[in-house]
Amino acid sequence: MKFNNFPWGFVNFLFPIQSLLITSSLLLIPPTAIVLKPPAALALMADEIHEISTEFTVLIDGINPASGVIISRKKDTYYVLTAKHVVETQDEYAILTKDGERYEIDYQRIIKLPGVDLAVLEFRSNQNYQVATLAEYDYQSEFRHVFVSGWPESRLPLAERERLFSPGLLINRDYELAFIKDPVSNGYELFYNNITELGLSGGPVLDTQGRVIGIHGASEGTKIYDEESNSVTRVSIGFSYGIPINTFLELADKLNMGLNFQLENSPPPPLTEREAFSIEAYLKVPETADISSAAAWANHGNHLYRLEKFEEALVAFERSIKIRENFYPAWYGKGNVLSALGKYDAAIDAYKKTVKIKPDFYLAWRDQGALFAYLDRPYEALISFNQVIRYKPDDFAVWYLRGNILTTNFQEYEAAIAAYDKAIQLKPDFADAWMGKGEAFYRLGNYEKAREAAQEAVKLKPNDPEVLSFLNALEENSLPPHSVEWMPNQTEVERRNYPPRKQPNLLW
Numbered sequence: 001m002k003f004n005n006f007p008w009g010f011v012n013f014l015f016p017i018q019s020l021l022i023t024s025s026l027l028l029i030p031p032t033a034i035v036l037k038p039p040a041a042l043a044l045m046a047d048e049i050h051e052i053s054t055e056f057t058v059l060i061d062g063i064n065p066a067s068g069v070i071i072s073r074k075k076d077t078y079y080v081l082t083a084k085h086v087v088e089t090q091d092e093y094a095i096l097t098k099d100g101e102r103y104e105i106d107y108q109r110i111i112k113l114p115g116v117d118l119a120v121l122e123f124r125s126n127q128n129y130q131v132a133t134l135a136e137y138d139y140q141s142e143f144r145h146v147f148v149s150g151w152p153e154s155r156l157p158l159a160e161r162e163r164l165f166s167p168g169l170l171i172n173r174d175y176e177l178a179f180i181k182d183p184v185s186n187g188y189e190l191f192y193n194n195i196t197e198l199g200l201s202g203g204p205v206l207d208t209q210g211r212v213i214g215i216h217g218a219s220e221g222t223k224i225y226d227e228e229s230n231s232v233t234r235v236s237i238g239f240s241y242g243i244p245i246n247t248f249l250e251l252a253d254k255l256n257m258g259l260n261f262q263l264e265n266s267p268p269p270p271l272t273e274r275e276a277f278s279i280e281a282y283l284k285v286p287e288t289a290d291i292s293s294a295a296a297w298a299n300h301g302n303h304l305y306r307l308e309k310f311e312e313a314l315v316a317f318e319r320s321i322k323i324r325e326n327f328y329p330a331w332y333g334k335g336n337v338l339s340a341l342g343k344y345d346a347a348i349d350a351y352k353k354t355v356k357i358k359p360d361f362y363l364a365w366r367d368q369g370a371l372f373a374y375l376d377r378p379y380e381a382l383i384s385f386n387q388v389i390r391y392k393p394d395d396f397a398v399w400y401l402r403g404n405i406l407t408t409n410f411q412e413y414e415a416a417i418a419a420y421d422k423a424i425q426l427k428p429d430f431a432d433a434w435m436g437k438g439e440a441f442y443r444l445g446n447y448e449k450a451r452e453a454a455q456e457a458v459k460l461k462p463n464d465p466e467v468l469s470f471l472n473a474l475e476e477n478s479l480p481p482h483s484v485e486w487m488p489n490q491t492e493v494e495r496r497n498y499p500p501r502k503q504p505n506l507l508w
Helices: 008-012 046-056 173-179 245-254 273-282 294-306 310-323 328-340 344-357 362-374 378-391 396-408 413-426 431-443 447-460 465-476 490-497
Strands: 034-036 057-061 066-074 077-082 094-096 102-104 119-124 133-135 144-150 164-170 190-192 204-206 212-226 231-244 261-264
Touching: 046 057, 046 066, 046 144, 046 164, 046 204, 046 273, 057 077, 066 144, 066 212, 102 119, 133 245, 144 212, 144 273, 164 190, 164 273, 212 245, 231 245, 231 294, 231 328, 294 310, 294 328, 310 328, 328 344, 328 362, 344 362, 362 378, 362 396, 378 396, 396 413, 396 431, 413 431, 431 447, 431 465, 447 465
Parallel strands: 034 261, 133 212, 133 261
Antiparallel strands: 057 066, 057 094, 066 077, 077 119, 094 102, 144 164, 144 204, 190 231, 204 212, 212 231
16 A cells, blocks of 8 residues: 555645644543553554454444444443444444344433544443453554444344454544545544445544554545435545544543543554555455446545545546536546646546536535645635635635635735634634734734734644744744744745645555
């Protein structure tokens, strides 16, 4: 799985955002509730992680069967963490464990965590089931191999279903907004390119030591109505996302849930070449469900795109378009693939075709704008971003991007500040928007307002060298409005705003 020639970043979003993840486990759970295990010395082979996840990944039977993970045990009571939307509707639910045993759930005892898509279920058994080890560290400090475990939707009887074990890459925070298609709430802060399916909601996201770092929630997509079949089909258009386990740990502490966890807080070691190649066996693209379906081919193209099989993905999207000429998700997917292949003019044509078919499909406007910005075509980028705001006014990142263009390319500082303010209103912890606002005030010569914005940024990014450098320069009160002494060097600017054309080899 080689990503060294994958220009992911500029395809969709250009500017980084840092998620605020709490890293000190001792602040989250009382010491008596923690079983600190000595960190493993080596990463595990993919087969080992597969086997480990078999032990604690459970199937949740209900209206729409899904997945969960055993996270704690008290005597003969086990606790399962899953996505809240899995058990949102009151119904009869049951948990099926590795050995095929079925345990009914008392719906009244389900704990639905506030503000996030998480829930805790419990079942009683005298059997000895493995409890997952949780891991809390700075997951997004770099690209990492991760695995999703769960039970995909199937027409087979529950006892005959096969668990899916899907590898992929966790998105580095500096590229996070380059990957996500739709800024989401409910605690979703992990984004990864693992191929996931319906039914995996609530399943664990694991690191290379088999420890749970998150709960899978969904795969980005859109619903399409098919007039011929009078049915609604879901089409994948982006990546997968989940909730970090430390979000759960923080809430468990606040709610005094009193659960015991096996918890580690050390990051996994780098993979050896042998460990990395063990992942290859699991990198499989599902067969096209229906070769006569435009949606099925578009989904197939998205799966191939995630695995960097761009030429094959392009064929799949074109097959989808041949079946249904105005199937806009296929045109949009084709645009993303062409961007990844460096065929920028063709990609822009595909994006334009997408919005011609569906003018309010703001994702195509946004990705087209990002590509224009990358190609140093700011007027066209700004027009595209204005269309995003028209159809998706709560997209905080586009307000931020708009502010950057107004500052850098047009010197419209007052308008830029208004754009940054809108981004901050939508996402108050968006440190980069505070920085952008501070820079705009700085260029206007309003050092006091610039300092206030920088101080807010440093609260959110206390160790960020760029933020600290800017704040220090402002504190000196001696720099003219257009001094570049406080600014990062040009290489750093390019790294922040325009990810390099060549990604590092992430295989090992």
